[in-house]
Amino acid sequence: MNAPREQVIKMYAAREEIYPREINGRYARLRWLFVWLTQLAFYCTPWLQWNGRQALLFDLGARKFYIFGLVLWPQDFIYLAVLLIISAYLLFLATAIAGRVWCGFACPQTVYTEIFLWLERKIEGKRSARIALDRQPLSARKLGKKTAKHLAWGAVALWTGFTFVGYFTPIRSLLGEVMTLSFGPWEWFWVLFYSVATYGNAGWMREQVCKYMCPYARFQSSMFDRDTLIITYDARRGEPRAPLSRNGNGNGGSCIDCSLCVQVCPAGIDIRNGLQYECIGCASCVDACNTVMDKTGQARGLVRYSTERAMDEHLTPTEIRRRALRPRVKIYTAVLGLIVLAACTSLYLRMPLKLDVIRDRGSMGREVEDGMIENVYRLQIMNTSEQAHVYKIAVSGIDTLRVADADTVRVEATETRAHPVRLRAAHGAGHAGSNKIAVTLTAVDDPSLHVQESAVFIVPR
Ligand code: SF4
Numbered sequence: 376m377n378a379p380r381e382q383v384i385k386m387y388a389a390r391e392e393i394y395p396r397e398i399n400g401r402y403a404r405l406r407w408l409f410v411w412l413t414q415l416a417f418y419c420t421p422w423l424q425w426n427g428r429q430a431l432l433f434d435l436g437a438r439k440f441y442i443f444g445l446v447l448w449p450q451d452f453i454y455l456a457v458l459l460i461i462s463a464y465l466l467f468l469a470t471a472i473a474g475r476v477w478c479g480f481a482c483p484q485t486v487y488t489e490i491f492l493w494l495e496r497k498i499e500g501k502r503s504a505r506i507a508l509d510r511q512p513l514s515a516r517k518l519g520k521k522t523a524k525h526l527a528w529g530a531v532a533l534w535t536g537f538t539f540v541g542y543f544t545p546i547r548s549l550l551g552e553v554m555t556l557s558f559g560p561w562e563w564f565w566v567l568f569y570s571v572a573t574y575g576n577a578g579w580m581r582e583q584v585c586k587y588m589c590p591y592a593r594f595q596s597s598m599f600d601r602d603t604l605i606i607t608y609d610a611r612r613g614e615p616r617a618p619l620s621r622n623g624n625g626n627g628g629s630c631i632d633c634s635l636c637v638q639v640c641p642a643g644i645d646i647r648n649g650l651q652y653e654c655i656g657c658a659s660c661v662d663a664c665n666t667v668m669d670k671t672g673q674a675r676g677l678v679r680y681s682t683e684r685a686m687d688e689h690l691t692p693t694e695i696r697r698r699a700l701r702p703r704v705k706i707y708t709a710v711l712g713l714i715v716l717a718a719c720t721s722l723y724l725r726m727p728l729k730l731d732v733i734r735d736r737g738s739m740g741r742e743v744e745d746g747m748i749e750n751v752y753r754l755q756i757m758n759t760s761e762q763a764h765v766y767k768i769a770v771s772g773i774d775t776l777r778v779a780d781a782d783t784v785r786v787e788a789t790e791t792r793a794h795p796v797r798l799r800a801a802h803g804a805g806h807a808g809s810n811k812i813a814v815t816l817t818a819v820d821d822p823s824l825h826v827q828e829s830a831v832f833i834v835p836r
C-alpha cells in the first residue's frame with residue numbers, strides 16, 4: 376500500500392527577479408510628469424517659508440499644524456480628519472472611473488520604484504545588460520556597479536527620510552543638526568526608519584509591496600464595475616497570435632507575440648491573460664504595444680484602456696465616456712462635493728484668532744514693591760486673519776487682578792506674536808497656591824473677534 380503523499384501548500388511564492396524594460400510613450404510621459412510633480416512638491420515644500428516660519432509643518436510636539444496661512448490647533452484636528460475623508464473619497468471616485476490609476480501613476484511605491492529603476496538603468500544599463508550582469512560571477516566590474524547602485528539608492532532613500540522628518544521638525548534646524556551630527560535620538564530613528572523603508576520597498580521589494588502588503592490593492596476590486604476603465608488586451612483582434620513573418624499573409628491576429636508588453640511590465644505579468652490582481656494599471660504595456668503596432672503598420676489600441684462592457688458590447692470611446700458618468704460616480708461626486716463645501720464653510724466661519732497663555736516657569740509668583748502679587752506670562756497670539764488687529768487684553772478670575780503693562784497689543788495679519796505680560800493681584804486676593812484665571816483677547820475694531828484662554832496664577836504661601 377502506498378503511503379499518503381504529503382502536500383505542501385505554499386502561502387508565499389518565491390520571488391522571481393523582474394527586469395522591467397524601459398519604454399517611451401504617452402503613459403510613460405504621464406507617469407514621469409507625476410514623478411516630477413509629486414517629488415518636487417515633496418522635496419521642496421518643507422523648505423518654503425511663511426511669515427518667518429516653515430510654511431508646512433506638522434509640529435507634533437507643540438500640537439500645531441502649520442499649513443501656509445492656516446494654523447490648526449488641536450481643536451481644529453477635525454479638519455485633518457475631513458481632509459483624510461476627502462482623500463479617501465477622491466480615491467474611491469478615481470478608482471470607480473479609471474481603476475488603479477492611483478497605483479499606476481501617483482502612489483509613492485510606484486513613484487519611488489520608477490526613480491530607483493531609472494538609477495538602476497543609468498548604472499547597470501538596459502534590461503539585457505542587467506540580466507547579463509546578474510548572471511555573471513562576482514567581478515570587480517560587477518562589484519563596482521552594484522556598489523554604485525546601492526550608494527545611489529541609499530542617497531535618495533536618506534534624503535527622502537530626512538525630508539519626511541522635515542515635515543515634523545523644522546527642516547532648516549534639522550539640517551544644521553545633521554551638519555553638526557547633533558541629531559536627537561527620535562530624529563535619527565525616524566530618518567533611518569523612513570530611509571530603510573524607501574530603500575527596501577523601492578529597491579528590493581517593488582511589486583511585492585503591491586502584491587502582498589498593500590491593503591488598497593486587496594479591496595479596490597470591490598469598487599470596480601463593468602464600466603470601470605481597465606487595461607485590456609483586445610483578444611478578438613489580437614488572436615490568434617502570429618509571429619511577424621506569418622502576419623503578413625493574413626493567417627494571424629494583430630498580436631505578433633513579441634512579448635514586449637510582458638518585458639515592460641513592472642509586475643511581471645502578461646496582460647494577454649486577462650485582468651489580473653497584480654496589474655497596477657501603469658499602462659506601460661499600452662505604450663509598448665502601441666510602439667509595436669506603429670512599427671508593424673497596424674492600428675494602435677490592441678492593448679488599451681477600455682471597460683468590460685465596452686469589450687463585450689463594442690462601445691465607441693464616446694459611449695465609454697458617457698457611461699463613465701453612471702449613478703455611482705454621480706453619488707460619489709455629490710457626497711465629495713458636499714463634504715468639501717461643508718469643510719470650506721466651516722473654515723470660512725472659523726474664528727481667526729488663537730491664544731495660548733504660557734506662564735513664565737522661570738519666575739514663580741512673587742511679591743513686588745507695591746505689595747501686589749505678580750506672575751509673568753507669555754501670550755502666544757496667533758492672528759490667522761488677513762488684517763492686522765489691536766487686541767484688548769482683559770483678565771478675570773481673581774478680584775483686583777489686572778494687567779500691569781499696556782493692556783492692548785497689535786498683531787499683524789497672519790502673525791504669531793509672543794507678547795510678555797505681567798499680571799498683578801492685591802495681596803490676600805485668591806488663595807495660596809494655584810488660582811484659575813482667564814485671559815480674554817478682544818479685537819478693538821471688531822468685538823465679535825474674541826477668544827478666551829485659562830491659565831494659572833500662583834499666590835506664594
Ligand atoms: S506588445 Fe502587443 S503585439 Fe507584442 S506581444 Fe504584447 S500584445 Fe502582442
Ligand code: SF4
Nearest residue numbers: 640654655657658660
Ligand atoms: S499589465 Fe500592463 S498595466 Fe498592468 S502592471 Fe503590467 S504593464 Fe502595467
